[in-house]
Amino acid sequence: MLASEEELRPLLRKMHDDWDVRARANALFYVNCAQQAWSDEDFFRTGELNIAEQILTDMENVCQGARPKEMRVLEIGCGAGRLTRSLANVFGEVHAVDVSPEMIGLAKKKLADFPNVFLYTNNGLDLAPLPDVPFDFAFSFIVFQHIPSREVIASYVREVHRLLRPGALFKLQVQGCCDLRTTPDDTWLGFAFSPEEVSALAAECGFECRYRVGAGTQYFWAWFFKM
DSSP, X not given: OOOOHHHHHHHHHHHHHHHHHHHHHHHHHHHOTTOSOOOHHHHHHHHHHHHHHHTGGGHXXXXXXXXXXXXXXXXEOOTTTHHHHHHXXXXXXXXXXXXXXXXXXXXXXXXXXXXXXXXXXXOSSOOTTSOSSOEEEEEEOSSGGGOOOHHHHHHHHHHHHHHEEEEEEEEEEEBOOTTSOOOTTOXXXXXXXXXXXXXXXXXXXXXXXXXXXXXXXXXEEEEEEEO
């Protein structure tokens, strides 16, 4: 039986609180743990490298013939805006959400010079704060790997489906190391998906899982196309 929103509320509050604590302690480190102290230049450079690797090499699937500067894109879990800034350099509009008001506040300061970026604090379960307009592409990286609840992840996927235009791509990364131990309220080590579970998630949320890469690893990528 699926958990209700009421049953999930303690976890959603813990996600909010834990990520606010991390943001206040060392936001850039908790967004990218490769080193303890980041300059803004080096921090955002890592985002440029990730976008180059995961999006610029995949523009046929991402854009499907559309001009990037005419596309409206959605980012799930933007943190301090590490990827958001690079997305904004590629696409016409970037709308990004995060469960942590502290992270969103920091992202707003760091991305103040980007008028095509729109940032929202959400409740960790849905995308209600976003405008009800069609999006052309959605992206999530190093976010779902921290969510311990399959129900929460599935809710996000359903919400992305609601907002995407027909045929559009949601490219997402999840935890694929199914032998890792976690607890139901661990907001760092999240729910792990097998290949079969990823395909089932796509189908139940109205997507076609067309490609999967990295099964069994931390960086398990899936391409969900809206049917």
